[in-house]
Amino acid sequence: MSNIILIAIVVFGVTFVVLAMMMAHEVSKRGVKINFLWLRLYIFKYMHQYKVLTKKETGRVGPLFYPSIVSINLALLLALVYFFV
Numbered sequence: 653m654s655n656i657i658l659i660a661i662v663v664f665g666v667t668f669v670v671l672a673m674m675m676a677h678e679v680s681k682r683g684v685k686i687n688f689l690w691l692r693l694y695i696f697k698y699m700h701q702y703k704v705l706t707k708k709e710t711g712r713v714g715p716l717f718y719p720s721i722v723s724i725n726l727a728l729l730l731a732l733v734y735f736f737v
């Protein structure tokens with residue numbers, strides 16, 4: 653059982669990283685300079701900029717935002733379950 657939870661944590665973590673990188677790329681295409689040296693620290697800033705920019709352009713939040721939020725929250729929740737149960 654713990655191996656399944658551990659695999660799910662890794663899958664959701666990788667999903668978050670991929671979606672976050674895709675959002676950083678989309679923000680970069682819209683003219684925001686991306687600091688790749690400090691990307692790990694600024695990724696949530698770029699996610700917020702992605703949300704604001706896509707909402708301003710289309711009136712809706714972009715399709716990458718909510719799946720990334722769900723994936724990181726599931727990874728964190730499963731990590732808590734894994735370590736405390």
